[in-house]
Amino acid sequence: MDWKLEGSAQRTESPVLPGQEGHVVDADADGFSESFWLLQIDVDCECREREAPPIGSAPWCSRNVQRKQRHWEKIVAAKKSKRKQEKERRKASHAENPGICTQHSKRFLRALTKEKLLKARRTGPRLCIDLSMTHHMSKKEMSRLAGQIRRLYGSNKKADRPFWICLTGFTTDSPLYEECLRMNDGFSSYLLDITEEDCFSLFPLETLVYLTPDSEHALEDVDLNKVYVLGGLVDESIQKKVTFQKAQEHSVKTARLPIQEYMVRRQNGKNYHSEILAINQVFDVLSTYFHTQNWPEALKKGVSPGKGYVLWNSDE
Numbered sequence: 001m002d003w004k005l006e007g008s009a010q011r012t013e014s015p016v017l018p019g020q021e022g023h024v025v026d027a028d029a030d031g032f033s034e035s036f037w038l039l040q041i042d043v044d045c046e047c048r049e050r051e052a053p054p055i056g057s058a059p060w061c062s063r064n065v066q067r068k069q070r071h072w073e074k075i076v077a078a079k080k081s082k083r084k085q086e087k088e089r090r091k092a093s094h095a096e097n098p099g100i101c102t103q104h105s106k107r108f109l110r111a112l113t114k115e116k117l118l119k120a121r122r123t124g125p126r127l128c129i130d131l132s133m134t135h136h137m138s139k140k141e142m143s144r145l146a147g148q149i150r151r152l153y154g155s156n157k158k159a160d161r162p163f164w165i166c167l168t169g170f171t172t173d174s175p176l177y178e179e180c181l182r183m184n185d186g187f188s189s190y191l192l193d194i195t196e197e198d199c200f201s202l203f204p205l206e207t208l209v210y211l212t213p214d215s216e217h218a219l220e221d222v223d224l225n226k227v228y229v230l231g232g233l234v235d236e237s238i239q240k241k242v243t244f245q246k247a248q249e250h251s252v253k254t255a256r257l258p259i260q261e262y263m264v265r266r267q268n269g270k271n272y273h274s275e276i277l278a279i280n281q282v283f284d285v286l287s288t289y290f291h292t293q294n295w296p297e298a299l300k301k302g303v304s305p306g307k308g309y310v311l312w313n314s315d316e
C-alpha cells in the first residue's frame with residue numbers, strides 16, 4: 001500500500017504556457033480544477049486570436065463580401081471610364097465646332113425650364129385639365145390618368161414654348177391626388193396650379209375652349225387669350241359625349257382636333273377607328289402645332305397609328 005501514498009505525495013508539473021508561469025496543478029486534483037485549467041487555456045488562446053492583426057494586413061472577409069466588393073469596384077471603374085470618355089468626346093466636339101455652345105449643367109437647365117414655365121403663366125398659352133369627373137372612374141382608370149398627367153407635364157417641360165397648366169376640380173384628399181403622389185416622383189413640386197375650384201368658375205366663360213372629339217367645330221389655331229380645357233377622364237366603358245355635354249351645360253365653346261380635315265381612315269383588321277385620345281396625346285398635338293404652326297406635323301405627333309388614322313399624303 002506504500003505505492004499509493006507515494007503516488008499521492010507526488011506533484012506533477014503541468015506544461016507551462018507563456019503567461020501561465022507559477023501555475024502548478026496536483027495530478028490527483030479533482031475534475032473541477034483540471035476543467036478550470038483547461039478552460040483558462042482556451043480563453044487565453046481565444047484572446048490571442050482576437051488580437052488586432054498586424055499593421056498593413058487586410059481584414060478577413062467572407063467570399064460573398066469579397067464578391068460584392070469586386071462587383072462594386074467594377075461599377076465605379078466603369079462610371080469613371082464613361083465620364084472620362086464623355087468629357088473627351090465633348091472636348092473633341094467643341095474643338096471641331098467652336099461656334100457651338102458647350103453643354104449646360106443640369107442646374108442651369110432646371111432654372112431655364114422654370115423661367116419658361118413662369119413666363120407662360122404670365123403670357124400664356126394656358127391649358128386647364130378638368131378633374132371634376134373622377135367620381136366616374138375606377139382605381140385602375142385613376143392610375144392611368146395619373147400616368148397621363150405625368151407624361152403631359154414631362155412633354156410640357158421639354159417644349160420650347162410651354163403652356164401654363166392648371167388642374168381644376170382637384171382636391172388634395174382625393175384618391176386621384178394620392179395616386180399622383182404614388183406614381184409621379186416630385187408631383188408635389190410640379191410647376192402648375194392646383195385648385196378645388198371648377199374651371200367654369202375660375203375663368204371667364206368666354207375665354208374657355210373645351211376640347212372634345214364630339215364637337216362640330218375643328219380647332220383652327222391656338223390663341224394666347226384662350227384657356228384650352230381637356231377633360232381629365234379615362235373611361236374604359238366609353239361613355240359618350242360626357243365632356244361635350246358638360247361644356248354645353250355651361251354654354252362654353254367647344255372644338256375638336258382637325259383629324260377629319262387632315263387625316264383619313266386606314267384599313268385594319270379590327271376595323272377600328274377612334275378620335276378619342278389621352279390627354280397627353282392631345283397636348284402633344286397642341287404643343288407641336290403651337291411651335292410649328294403645322295397641323296399635319298402636329299397630328300402625326302399625337303395621333304398614333306393604332307387609332308386607325310393616317311395623314312392624307314402618308315405612304316403608310
